[in-house]
Amino acid sequence: MTAPRAGSQEDFMESSDAPVALVTGGTSGIGLATARLLSERGHRVAVCGRDQRRLDRAARELPGVHAVRADLSTWEAAAAAVAEVVSAFGRLDVLVTAHGAVGEPGPVAELPAAAWDHVLGTNLIGPIATTVAAVPALRRTRGAVVHVGSISAIQATPQTAPYGVSKAGLVAFTKHAAADLAEFGIRVNAVLPGWVRTPPAIAYFEQIGRPEGPRDGNFLGRVAEPAEIAEVIAFLASRKASFITGEAVVADGGEWIKMSDPE
Numbered sequence: 512m513t514a515p516r517a518g519s520q521e522d523f524m525e526s527s528d529a530p531v532a533l534v535t536g537g538t539s540g541i542g543l544a545t546a547r548l549l550s551e552r553g554h555r556v557a558v559c560g561r562d563q564r565r566l567d568r569a570a571r572e573l574p575g576v577h578a579v580r581a582d583l584s585t586w587e588a589a590a591a592a593v594a595e596v597v598s599a600f601g602r603l604d605v606l607v608t609a610h611g612a613v614g615e616p617g618p619v620a621e622l623p624a625a626a627w628d629h630v631l632g633t634n635l636i637g638p639i640a641t642t643v644a645a646v647p648a649l650r651r652t653r654g655a656v657v658h659v660g661s662i663s664a665i666q667a668t669p670q671t672a673p674y675g676v677s678k679a680g681l682v683a684f685t686k687h688a689a690a691d692l693a694e695f696g697i698r699v700n701a702v703l704p705g706w707v708r709t710p711p712a713i714a715y716f717e718q719i720g721r722p723e724g725p726r727d728g729n730f731l732g733r734v735a736e737p738a739e740i741a742e743v744i745a746f747l748a749s750r751k752a753s754f755i756t757g758e759a760v761v762a763d764g765g766e767w768i769k770m771s772d773p774e
């Protein structure tokens with residue numbers, strides 16, 4: 512086991528020895544909350560996204576953040592983004608893949624190939640390619656990877672097959688990567704959230720006439736706040752989770768295990 516680091520998290524603040532975290536999708540929702548939390552806990556943080564205005568906003572909100580504009584749905588773009596971060600900071604300790612796309616809804620029999628390519632490229636190839644590109648740097652720090660999956664990896668709803676398949680594939684990748692990267696001291700885990708109050712989820716809640724989000728789908732009677740998921744991610748990324756690898760932690764208020772009430 513890797514020895515825990517000496518010193519408090521505050522000791523790392525503003526230090527060139529401070530650990531470095533790359534949060535893909537760190538310009539919104541769960542990724543932004545994670546970037547904020549890791550920054551508060553002493554990491555130097557880089558975020559990735561496609562939209563320049565969101566990147567600029569994240570840079571204003573998180574002083575010192577390194578914002579990288581990239582579409583992480585291809586191997587080439589993922590490798591270039593990781594190389595830019597390692598070049599900027601000289602090291603990488605934590606990779607969080609929090610970018611993702613839900614895709615257009617549609618039944619399996621009718622979905623066009625492009626719908627599959629878009630969602631699998633973004634949600635599965637992107638995290639795989641980013642992880643592979645990060646391995647040399649993570650080996651040097653004996654770092655950690657946390658992927659943001661979804662409970663859609665383990666349960667099905669109509670008309671969302673590419674999303675569920677991408678997230679199930681991400682869980683499988685998490686386990687295989689954990690198996691292959693353990694010899695380098697790299698841990699790989701995933702968090703599987705239920706509903707989280709982020710911009711795309713809020714838009715959906717408003718569309719279905721429930722702006723507060725569904726209250727009856729889990730035991731806790733509410734949706735999660737992004738900061739609650741960020742806490743799970745930050746724990747898995749930290750040395751407090753030094754004996755956890757290959758795990759997919761469900762954070763859904765009990766939605767996955769809740770039986771529907773009898774009529």
Ligand SMILES: NC(=O)c1ccc[n+]([C@@H]2O[C@H](COP(=O)([O-])OP(=O)(O)OC[C@H]3O[C@@H](n4cnc5c(N)ncnc54)[C@H](OP(=O)(O)O)[C@@H]3O)[C@@H](O)[C@H]2O)c1
Nearest residue numbers: 536538539540541560561562582583610611661706707709
């Ligand atoms: N919200 C929920 O209820 C919920 C539940 C379970 C799982 N999740 C998962 O949590 C993750 C974050 O979702 P969220 O709700 O926080 O969404 P969000 O607020 O829309 O954030 C998504 C982030 O990903 C970036 N992104 C999207 N496609 C990208 C691409 N091809 N390349 C690079 N960056 C890209 C976005 O920036 P740009 O658009 O500027 O690229 C943004 O920063 C996703 O993987 C999602 O599947 C969410």
